[in-house]
Amino acid sequence: MRIGVITFPGSLDDVDAARAVRLAGGDAVALWHADHDLLDVDAVVLPGGFSYGDYLRAGAIAARAPLMADVVTRARQGMPVLGICNGFQVLCEAGLLPGALTRNAHLHFRNRDQSLRVERADTAWTSDYANGQRIVVPVKNGEGRYVAAPGDLDRLEAENRVVFRYLGGNPNGSLRDIAGITSENGRIVGLMPHPEHAIEELTGPSTDGLGFFTSVLKALVAA
């Protein structure tokens, strides 16, 4: 299974997302923001980092990159897309997910090993988790506060589209402790924490993050 990882100017965790794909048993395919070629991948990861330095707004310029037009088209056709941190910001700016990410409420960059509760285990990226499961994944961002209009938040809750919530403390002030959400069809997931940094005991707080990448491989096989 080919999982594409897009590199924008300033992307940082693209290498780490690729490693996670490989460890899960997939083929990581490097994609370049300026191309119009998704190289036949079955799913796409938008990685963490500071694309375009977070200039204008985090993810704003990357969302308008040439390759994103292709991603949006394929996503609307059901291709699974995972947006991690900056990738989540890009998904919101590109209109694939509702709401927006703003400056952390306490105004600091914050890197923590964060507990999360899995709220929805039947998306393309979370099927290897169980509803209510607690996982520990690093969170590291300065612009990670999720906000949306009250009506949009209510709709997300009503449609069961909140995928992860912060447990044991909200690291950035996200409304309703929302750490990650999904699209209406459950194929696009965006989250601020970094599962690709929780895949090896040697380098992470847990291996809880691998589930994202094993889940999508199964979802692709089933599709």
Added chain:
Amino acid sequence: MPRVVVDVVLKPEISDPQGQAVLGALGRLGHAGVRSVRQGKHFVLDVDGTPDAAELTQIAETLLANPVIEDVELHLPEG
């Protein structure tokens, strides 16, 4: 060269911790009379020829501001 100014501010319902931090600092400096501070962005565009209001409105509303969370004011040059 004509100059176009675009001001972008967070929508009133979105909390603005940066503005609040500035307000706190003002209070500590003794400026009790300031009730609220909202922080935003100010863009200055130098354009060729006569500014195209429709094009600039689109630029302002779809790129310079994120309409989900921000309000935008476009200031075209006089005349």
Added chain:
Amino acid sequence: MIDTVDLAAKTPDEPQPYRELGLKDDEYARIRDILGRRPTTAELAMYSVMWSEHCSYKSSKVHLRRFGELPESDALLVGIGENAGVVDVGDGYAVTFKVESHNHPSYVEPYQGAATGVGGIVRDILTMGARPVAVMDSLRFGRADAPDTARVLPGVVAGVGGYGNCLGLPNIGGELLFDDCYAGNPLVNALCVGVMRHEDVRLAKAEGVGNKVILFGARTGGDGIGGVSVLASETFDAEGPAKRPSVQVGDPFTEKLLIEACLEIFAADLVTGIQDLGGAGLSCATSELASAGAGGMHVDLDTVPLRDSTLTPAEILMSESQERMCAIVEPAKVERFLAVCRKWDVLATVIGEVTGGDRLTVDWRGERIVDVPPRTVAHEGPVYERPMRRPEDLDALQADDAARLPRPSTGAELQAHWLAVISSPDGADKTWVTEQYDRYVRGNTVLAQPDDAGVVRIDEETHRGIALALDGNARAARLDPYTGAQLNLAEAYRNVAVSGARPLAVTNCLNFGSPEEPEVMWQFAEAVRGLADGCRALGLPVTGGNVSLYNQTGEVAINPTPVIGVLGVHDDVRERVSTGWRSAGETVLLLGETRDELSGSAWAAVVHGHLGGRPPVVDLAAERTLAEVLGALAREGLVTAAHDLADGGLAQALTEATLRHGTGGRLALDGDPFVALFSESTGRALVTTTDPKAVKDTARWAGVPVTELGTTGGDTLALDGLLELPLAELRAAWTATLPALFGLPEAPVGVRPVGTVPAGTVLSS
């Protein structure tokens, strides 16, 4: 009217503002001698920045020669003199690392000063041909509760984090310390480490007549003009900085693009030489590249892309705009070089070429404005043998031993002093700072703060890894700079060893006061002598480093602060050992010997506000043995945790080891519990093990004393017959200090740190 070489030759008596640019009369005369005429304005600018203390090391060179006299090391691939030293770490891998200061700019503009400090050291590593893989920071400020510290510290931390995080470099460790002597002169020392294959090493030389000189990266603006010669050779007087020179402003996004472009350029073998632009900008890059090469260089200065079109040629040559590099490229490879830059949206411009002969010439709009022998600019600057004098107060200071200070004796007193030491700003939990740094990016960080060393995996197949530690106790160096420098070396060496790594090489950042003060110069010379002797005893090469002088506020110099960085290697990084106690029922052992050594200690400073006596004895042979034992214990998997003892002695080490994972212990101390807890004797490590016999046998066989302290487990730290500290209380005291001082919306500001001491004692917080 432009000041050309011709004009200069014709107008020898034209007055020039050399004194305002920081040059002395004899230095100006020497320039005239070298050139056979007066210098042009542009040449004067070049000489003034390149001959400043910061660039020429004129006061420190004669002393730094000691490092070059150390025995040759097989591990050293590139030594002192290049942008950074390069060390062989096995399997064909080479590691380059260096620590550098950005002190004065951080006082003026804390965020940008710290940010550009990180940017500068990262470029030094990049320019050696390596991918930068991690950073560390060593920070010192005035008293933690001083108003100016509240101005400077948050900005510096935000700047270190803001720049490093955006570059995608994990911050794997550092230091944060407070002392009144840094009140007007904070210290911001940044370290960067990079990894490459042996064959990838790049050097900074211009070779091959006809090869092009390409300037790439950011546009050149008015950043830091005069920053180098004006700022770093000036101290701040008591009212604050007398002038506000334009500080450098950093753009980490541009530097990230620069890193990726350079690595692609290196991989495609497109450059014959490369240099980054740091202090003294183009003046430095061109003169150094030309000096190191075989011939000369010519530059057309008006081709330099500018951000500010009003800059004069002299200003362009002095500008310290960030995120710029200079490469030497064969004509046949120029197009490919430019194509890589275009791909990454990095501005690149051919500004000149390598020439035959031995002159560096610069033209501005067709007129010659610089024609100098490059070596005289870059390497043959003034060399001073400054007068030195042992500080007059040193005898009295050394005689004022901490042994005379009243000591706690009851369990309650010991507990109160314990809490005071570990909750002092120096001893307190640093999470407030370290949470602002990304430790995970690149996915290879194995250990980071609060572990003793930062450990990074460099090969995912073979599991080879590197370890780094950065230490700089300044109280010890104030009491005895020779011993103090060795103590810092020993501590960094030991910190690398407790992780299970084999120490390999040393870098240093020497922060001192004004070299024009004989007492400061004596401190500097002694520290260098101590460090050189120490490296000889430990068998380690000094790969390079940095000197920062003129760290004073008015007449008062900072304490001598030699910050030492040690690099080590893990053959298998999976065997690394971390510091925290994890499981109950394990045996706690103390390796090394504890003596009654309280002078210069954290206890003396926190409880009594006292600094006096002689620092603890340094026994480098014992450190070497201890390091070998720790390495063997790690390789054999015989210890479950290892933590070195340093500031705050055993009390601090126990606090950190138990709170890490919330595992307490039941311990018993032999002899004087006060000495056991607060002495800062060197050469000691605290380990836990499930096989105490094997550990004791290993240690004793090597001649390392072992003391059994007790057993891990429980939710208190109990010293039988003396005190019992609930971990919750210990944690509350240890974690409250920094948030209380520097605030967070989530933590109330103004809450006093928990922990009281007997009446009549002095708290530094």
